[in-house]
Amino acid sequence: MSLGAVSALAAGIVVLGIAVVGTAAAVSQSPLRAGSAAPTAGYRVVHTYPHDRDAFTQGLEFVDGSLFESTGLNGRSSIRKVQLETGRVLRRRDVSQAHFGEGITIWRSQLFELTWQSHVALVYDSDSFEPRGSFAYSGEGWGLTHDLTSLIMSDGTADLRFLDPTTFKERRRVSVTDAGRPVSNLNELEYVNGQVFANVWTTDRIARIDPQTGRVLGWIDLAGLLPAKDRGNGDAVLNGIAYDEKGGRLFVTGKLWPSLFEITIVPRP
Numbered sequence: 001m002s003l004g005a006v007s008a009l010a011a012g013i014v015v016l017g018i019a020v021v022g023t024a025a026a027v028s029q030s031p032l033r034a035g036s037a038a039p040t041a042g043y044r045v046v047h048t049y050p051h052d053r054d055a056f057t058q059g060l061e062f063v064d065g066s067l068f069e070s071t072g073l074n075g076r077s078s079i080r081k082v083q084l085e086t087g088r089v090l091r092r093r094d095v096s097q098a099h100f101g102e103g104i105t106i107w108r109s110q111l112f113e114l115t116w117q118s119h120v121a122l123v124y125d126s127d128s129f130e131p132r133g134s135f136a137y138s139g140e141g142w143g144l145t146h147d148l149t150s151l152i153m154s155d156g157t158a159d160l161r162f163l164d165p166t167t168f169k170e171r172r173r174v175s176v177t178d179a180g181r182p183v184s185n186l187n188e189l190e191y192v193n194g195q196v197f198a199n200v201w202t203t204d205r206i207a208r209i210d211p212q213t214g215r216v217l218g219w220i221d222l223a224g225l226l227p228a229k230d231r232g233n234g235d236a237v238l239n240g241i242a243y244d245e246k247g248g249r250l251f252v253t254g255k256l257w258p259s260l261f262e263i264t265i266v267p268r269p
Ligand SMILES: [Ca+2]
Pocket: 059, 060, 061, 144, 145, 188, 189, 190, 240, 241, 242
């Protein structure tokens, strides 16, 4: 890594840090009333990387220097380990066409994968992708991430479920609201510095959610990130958030997108 890259990395950490900390400070100094909508921030692209435009992205996570990605659609679902810089698929395991793959997260060397309507979470060894078991759950499976103690799951509604990683049993759930109204269609998730980031299906927006209360603390508006000409069809929506905790880098992509972006959050005046 060059010195310039180190500087850019440091700048990225600072920008993201300011955005998150600054918003938290603003909230504490001027608490949002129940009817107040959360503020909206913009973004700046730091790097653009190649992304498999045949990947119907449903899950994205960055662990130990590599991206992990899941793809959906029956017969096209897979889990993948991907080299960030090149988009090259380093390891791949196809999923039975009985399942429509959804969100993934890695917890202690286990990769958990949700399925859309099969009511089953598939578990793999995160290194070999060898199957390690499965868990049943009710409702649909959409996005998945984890905090320090629980898996966190979305299901297409405004609810987030917090699950025991060893049993998949639900510990608690919160309903996500902004201005007192439920925010449904929460899709791909990422746990970032104590907040749950969720992109909202069919929109260009990411909600930053307080995991205790479910309240939206802020929005990130990613309009314009991928030009309309690069979106193949109506399914090609924003879906995929990954956070490099050590490097402070935030990555986003979408279904069938040709690019994956590192972005920083830029507060709007
Ligand atoms: Ca994610």
